[in-house]
Amino acid sequence: MRAMKSRGFSLIELLITVAIVGVLAGVALPLYQDYIARTQVSRAVFELSGLRESVEDSLNSGDIPTSGSDLGFSGSTLFSSSGADGITVEYLSGGQIVLSATLGGSSTLAVKGAVTSLSRSTDGTWSCAIDSSASASWKDSYLPSGCSVK
Structure with a gap:
């Protein structure tokens, strides 16, 4: 007897393969988008x-920084404003300084509008906070360790 040679895949085999790939893509794509959003927030921080x-060098030399260019910031593609204007520097009463930037630019839609800020207290300790109220679809899983949500 002659052995029959295989001539390719049957229609059922192809349909099963396409269904498996579709299910895997349906699960993997949202996970990947969350991963991208989380890494963009971490990069901003x-x-x-x-x-x-x-900031510490400026304060030790008696200067008070008022802009990103005072600190040597040249810009980021993640922030809504380009160049040194991408961040704001606020000097509050008592010696507190707040550095903040709004995510925009090349950020994903999930985190656009979120404001990342670092605050220096009068005793020199730094803290991180993210205001997610302006972000359309913020998830707490995007929050980097050591930061809090406002």
């Missing part, structure tokens, strides 16, 4: 954290 040393 990291970029602001890089300016803490510049």
Whole structure:
């Protein structure tokens, strides 16, 4: 007897494969989008954290920084304003300083509008907070460790 040679895939085999790929994509895509949003928020906090040393240097030399350019900030694609204007520097009474930036630009829609801020208290400790009220679909899982939601 002759063995029959396989001539390809049957229609049922192809339909099962397409269904499996569809289910995997349906599960993986939302997880990937959440991952991207979480990393963008973490990157924004990291970029602001890089300016803490510049703030401390300015204060130690007797200067009060008033803008991102005073701190050597050149800009980020994640923030709604480009260049050094992407962050705001507020000097509050008692020596507190707040660095803040609004996510926009190339940020995903899930985090656009969220305001990331780092606050320096009068004793020199820094804290992180994120105001998610302006973000359309913020999830608490986007919050980096060490930060709180306003």
